[in-house]
Each structure stands twice: as C-alpha cells, then as structure tokens.
C-alpha cells in the first residue's frame with residue numbers, strides 16, 4: 441500500500457484502525473520512531489524503511505519519561521509543521537503524533553529496565569534514561585506492530601538496548617540499525633544541534649574528531665583502551681567549550697568493558713556543549729594481528 445498523502449493520527453485507536461487493512465493483506469510495516477525536529481539522519485531512516493517495507497509509519501513523540509530532572513525536555517526543539525512537510529516529501533504513509541496524555545493516561549506502573557545494559561556507560565550519566573526509552577519503544581511497537589523498526593547508530597547504546605529488549609521479550613520485529621549521518625565537518629546530525637550557538641557549533645567538532653582519532657589509533661595497532669581514552673580525553677579537554685560527561689570503549693557486540701582491544705569495539709562519548717548534551721559514537725576495528733590475518 442502506498443498512500444498519496446501522509447495521514448496524521450493522534451490516537452492509538454485511529455492509527456491501529458488505519459494499519460489494520462495493511463496487516464490483513466500481509467503487507468510489511470516499517471516504523472521509524474522519532475522525537476521530531478527531523479534532520480537528514482531521520483530522513484535516511486525513512487528512506488531505508490521506504491525501500492524495505494510496504495507501509496511506512498513515522499512516530500513523533502517527545503517522550504518525557506526518558507528525560508531526567510536536569511535534562512532538557514522543555515527545551516527539546518519541536519516543529520510539527522516542518523516535520524510533516526518533510527515526511528510528505530519523503531513519501532511516508534502515516535505519522536503518529538500522540539499527546540503525552542494519549543501515551544500516558546495514568547502514570548505507568550510498568551517499566552522495562554535493562555540491567556546492566558541500561559545502567560552502564562551513558563546510563564550512568566543519564567540515570568533512568570534507557571528505562572524511559574525501552575518502555576516507550578515497547579509501547580510504540582505494541583501500537584504499530586511493525587515488521588521492521590529503524591534506529592540510528594549514533595545512539596549506539598539505545599540501539600543495543602532496543603535489540604536486547606526485543607530479544608529478551610520475544611517481540612516479533614526486526615531491528616535495523618542505520619549508520620550515523622554527519623555534517624560536512626563530522627558533527628553527528630542531531631535535533632539538538634539547532635540549540636548550539638555559533639561558537640558551540642565550532643567547539644562541538646572536537647567530539648567527532650576525537651572519535652576519528654581513537655578509531656585511527658586502534659586501526660594502527662593500539663590495543664590498550666586506557667591509552668586510547670587518555671589521548672581522546674586530552675583532545676576534548678583542550679576545547680574549552682566542551683565539558684566531557686562520559687567517554688568509553690566497549691565491545692561493539694554488547695558494549696561490555698574490555699581490557700584489550702582484540703575485537704571490534706565502539707567508542708562512545710557524551711558531552712555538554714554549552715547548554716546541549718551531545719552524544720556520538722564510532723565503531724573501530726583493531727589492526728589484524730599476524731594470527732588473525734593468516
């Protein structure tokens with residue numbers, strides 16, 4: 441099914457009713473969960489969903505339960521008209537834009553907490569964040585019952601949390617991770633970037649530059665994660681506009697801590713740049729040793 445115009449649904453009942461015929465006809469449904477203020481990274485998720493599924497649903501919901509007390513829920517950028525225009529151009533079939541009251545008619549008594557995956561790394565900087573994410577994504581999956589769901593690799597830990605939740609709870613959806621889309625100078629696309637002042641925008645470049653440096657060190661043969669982290673910390677500390685919140689290297693498969701870089705890893709960084717919390721990631725592959733290259 442390909443509709444000519446994008447339909448907007450604000451209630452769970454209306455969205456479910458609209459998807460029922462496609463489900464009965466066994467058409468595949470692709471869902472792209474977002475918090476809106478769409479950028480090229482989101483549009484890449486939509487493009488993949490459009491190419492791989494029959495019916496594409498984008499959800500726009502700024503989920504309050506994934507923001508901590510000092511997080512920026514109130515300041516999270518929003519522009520529904522612009523988002524809808526972009527989604528119309530991108531040829532999506534349906535946009536789900538529920539209110540907070542529609543998603544949370546009463547405070548939830550149920551929460552999906554991943555332990556330790558949701559508490560480690562970025563979870564230590566943003567306590568409860570991944571519980572909010574996992575719970576709302578599970579709700580969105582129950583509402584849309586998609587064949588595939590698309591998430592950006594920029595939020596690498598989020599992607600790992602969602603994959604693990606889907607596996608643990610036997611949710612019948614294929615999770616598709618899509619590579620990070622970057623600005624020309626390397627900054628990862630994020631809805632939050634719009635809140636950076638011109639000076640902060642320049643300072644923010646150090647994050648992707650540091651991650652690239654880390655990946656280059658690892659590719660060149662560095663196997664000690666602490667040495668890599670020390671170099672990256674120094675690079676980031678030299679940029680006065682950036683306050684590092686977390687910097688980690690983990691196993692790319694499960695984010696577990698590693699003593700030696702002897703397998704594919706992921707470098708993860710969170711930092712305050714001005715008033716904005718930025719997150720970025722970079723996968724890195726160790727130089728094949730004599731053993732491995734044989």
Ligand code: PAF
Nearest residue numbers: 473474475503573576595
């Ligand atoms: O990545 C996001 O935009 C959000 O965390 C998500 C997955 C839509 C859940 O609110």
